[in-house]
Amino acid sequence: MAAYMKRVPVIGLLVRNSILQNIRTNHVAKYAKKAGKAAAKLPEPVVYEAKDPQELVKYCVGLNYMKEGPEVELKPDSEYPEWLWDLHIGPPQKLEELDPDTRKYWRKIRKMHIKRNNALSKNKKF
Incomplete structure (x- = not known):
C-alpha cells in the first residue's frame, strides 16, 4: 500500500503539468495572433536620407537615437583613438x-571545426 501511495502524487503531477502545458500553449497561440494583428497595423518607420553632401561631411546622420535634437557632429581625426584606424573593414x-x-x-579555427562537426553530424543515421 505504501508503494501505491508514493505513485499517486507523481501521476497527479504529470496530469497537472500536462494540463498547465496545454493552457500555456493555448495562451501563447492566442497572444501571438493578437500580436500579429497589432503588428500589421503599425505604420512603417520614417527613414531620413541625407542627400546634402555638406551634411554628410559634418554630421553622422542616423546615429542620434533621440526623437528630437541635432545629429551627432563628427570630430577631427585627432580626437578619436588610434586603434579605430587599425580596424579591418571589408570581407572577413x-x-x-x-x-x-x-x-x-x-x-576562426574553432568556428570552422564546429561547422564541420555540425555538417558531419547531419549525415549520421541512428
Missing part, C-alpha cells in the same frame, strides 16, 4: 591571412 580575412599567434586565428 581568410585563415591564411591571419597570424597563428593571434586570438582571431584560433577563434
Whole structure:
C-alpha cells in the first residue's frame, strides 16, 4: 500500500503539468495572433536620407537615437583613438591571412571545426 501511495502524487503531477502545458500553449497561440494583428497595423518607420553632401561631411546622420535634437557632429581625426584606424573593414580575412599567434586565428579555427562537426553530424543515421 505504501508503494501505491508514493505513485499517486507523481501521476497527479504529470496530469497537472500536462494540463498547465496545454493552457500555456493555448495562451501563447492566442497572444501571438493578437500580436500579429497589432503588428500589421503599425505604420512603417520614417527613414531620413541625407542627400546634402555638406551634411554628410559634418554630421553622422542616423546615429542620434533621440526623437528630437541635432545629429551627432563628427570630430577631427585627432580626437578619436588610434586603434579605430587599425580596424579591418571589408570581407572577413581568410585563415591564411591571419597570424597563428593571434586570438582571431584560433577563434576562426574553432568556428570552422564546429561547422564541420555540425555538417558531419547531419549525415549520421541512428
